[in-house]
Amino acid sequence: MALTDYVLASVLILVADRVLDLDGYTEIVWTGLVIGVVQAALSIVWLRHFRYGPLEWVWRCLSWWRLMPIRS
Numbered sequence: 001m002a003l004t005d006y007v008l009a010s011v012l013i014l015v016a017d018r019v020l021d022l023d024g025y026t027e028i029v030w031t032g033l034v035i036g037v038v039q040a041a042l043s044i045v046w047l048r049h050f051r052y053g054p055l056e057w058v059w060r061c062l063s064w065w066r067l068m069p070i071r072s
Contacts, residue, residue: 001043001046001047001052001053001056002053002056003053003055003056003059004053004054004055004056005039005043005053007055008039009032009035009036009039012035013028013031013032013035016031016035047072048072049071049072050070050071050072051069051070051071051072052068052070057070
């Protein structure tokens with residue numbers, strides 16, 4: 001889930017900056033912390049059902065040039 005969380009967090013922080021107009025350091029840190037906590041919780045739930053994160057699965061399929069199983 002590392003790649004998926006990294007890419008998603010990058011997108012979410014850019015969207016949050018645009019929507020919330022984050023100005024101060026404190027606002028950015030709190031936004032990052034909230035995103036991190038939510039992602040950690042969602043990653044736990046995801047990994048209970050799947051072997052890899054979505055982007056990790058795509059990366060693995062492209063590396064092996066075939067569809068890999070994703071279900072646990």
